[in-house]
Amino acid sequence: MKTFADPGQARHSPQFFLIRGEVRPNYEVPARAAALEGALHRMGLPPEAAPAATRAQLETLHRADYLDFLRDAMAEWSALPTKGPEAVPNMHATADALANGARCPGSIVGKVAWYTADNACPIGPGTWEAAIGAAGVALAAAGEAAAGRTAYALCRPPGHHAYAARAGGHCYVNNAALAAEALRRAGAGRVAVLDIDSHHGNGTQGLFWDRGDVLTVSVHADPNRYYPFFTGHAEERGAGSGAGCNLNLPLAFGTADDGWLDAVARGAEAARRFGAEALVVSLGFDASRDEPLNALSVTEDGFARAGALLGGLRLPSAIVQEGGYAVDVIGTLLERFLKGWGDA
Numbered sequence: 627m628k629t630f631a632d633p634g635q636a637r638h639s640p641q642f643f644l645i646r647g648e649v650r651p652n653y654e655v656p657a658r659a660a661a662l663e664g665a666l667h668r669m670g671l672p673p674e675a676a677p678a679a680t681r682a683q684l685e686t687l688h689r690a691d692y693l694d695f696l697r698d699a700m701a702e703w704s705a706l707p708t709k710g711p712e713a714v715p716n717m718h719a720t721a722d723a724l725a726n727g728a729r730c731p732g733s734i735v736g737k738v739a740w741y742t743a744d745n746a747c748p749i750g751p752g753t754w755e756a757a758i759g760a761a762g763v764a765l766a767a768a769g770e771a772a773a774g775r776t777a778y779a780l781c782r783p784p785g786h787h788a789y790a791a792r793a794g795g796h797c798y799v800n801n802a803a804l805a806a807e808a809l810r811r812a813g814a815g816r817v818a819v820l821d822i823d824s825h826h827g828n829g830t831q832g833l834f835w836d837r838g839d840v841l842t843v844s845v846h847a848d849p850n851r852y853y854p855f856f857t858g859h860a861e862e863r864g865a866g867s868g869a870g871c872n873l874n875l876p877l878a879f880g881t882a883d884d885g886w887l888d889a890v891a892r893g894a895e896a897a898r899r900f901g902a903e904a905l906v907v908s909l910g911f912d913a914s915r916d917e918p919l920n921a922l923s924v925t926e927d928g929f930a931r932a933g934a935l936l937g938g939l940r941l942p943s944a945i946v947q948e949g950g951y952a953v954d955v956i957g958t959l960l961e962r963f964l965k966g967w968g969d970a
């Protein structure tokens with residue numbers, strides 16, 4: 627199995643994070659990728675570098691005005707007379723405003739508000755370069771899958787909360803969705819995205835909501851109590867030609883291996899029934915019982931069994947890294963997942 631990573635990922639080092647009214651250091655740190663890369667070296671799978679995603683590749687799913695914003699945000703923010711070290715929003719475009727003719731403003735302060743879903747996606751020096759680097763890593767893995775093989779993409783920052791024109795939840799560019807789209811364009815008739823990060827893959831759902839050629843499945847903790855709160859419910863099934871092509875499997879807080887693996891197996895079965903010719907796995911490790919946010923309670927064995935279950939589908943696959951913030955354990959979880967996959 628080939629693996630890919632962006633040697634420049636550490637250029638993106640977000641600081642700001644607000645949780646339950648407390649400002650805390652951001653969890654999405656460069657050390658996460660270092661821990662995962664260490665695991666790849668231990669497994670004898672050292673990652674290859676990949677070219678950054680091109681503008682044309684990014685525009686297969688992301689809006690041009692949003693990409694311009696991400697590219698230019700730090701320079702515009704830096705020109706403000708007084709500012710913090712990163713671009714962080716202090717308001718958002720609400721549904722009420724959008725229903726009444728709201729439009730994107732010219733000021734960078736207003737644009738940061740417009741193009742973000744929350745304040746967990748600070749834009750600092752290096753954010754744009756790391757985001758398109760991570761997308762390139764996912765596209766390299768998709769290239770392997772397009773050739774009938776399976777590859778792992780060590781993406782940082784993660785991507786599954788990013789919509790066509792909105793960042794959120796540590797995510798800026800949707801790496802997994804771009805991989806799925808690339809597989810479609812490379813000739814796979816139907817592609818499934820199976821997201822096992824503990825948070826709902828809301829951006830991925832949004833990007834493929836009305837498409838019947840890409841099945842999106844997300845296994846995650848109950849959004850009534852957990853980010854992204856508004857979406858991730860079982861009733862969200864897609865629309866138009868995508869009706870029935872989105873499957874959310876929310877789980878009660880504290881769900882452990884057996885309950886989580888049952889849901890992963892339901893997702894795998896949905897991909898099989900859909901007739902997927904290729905698979906994208908959004909692989910988060912934040913379902914781990916060792917996770918700082920600790921909503922689910924999956925063990926190392928659970929991740930090994932998930933790897934075996936998904937590898938058992940025997941589909942060409944791009945395994946794309948999403949979240950997982952317990953820096954001391956995520957390397958081991960990656961080893962167990964990939965070993966499980968290889969043993970399937």
Ligand SMILES: [Zn+2]
Binds near residue numbers: 910950
């Ligand atoms: Zn997550």
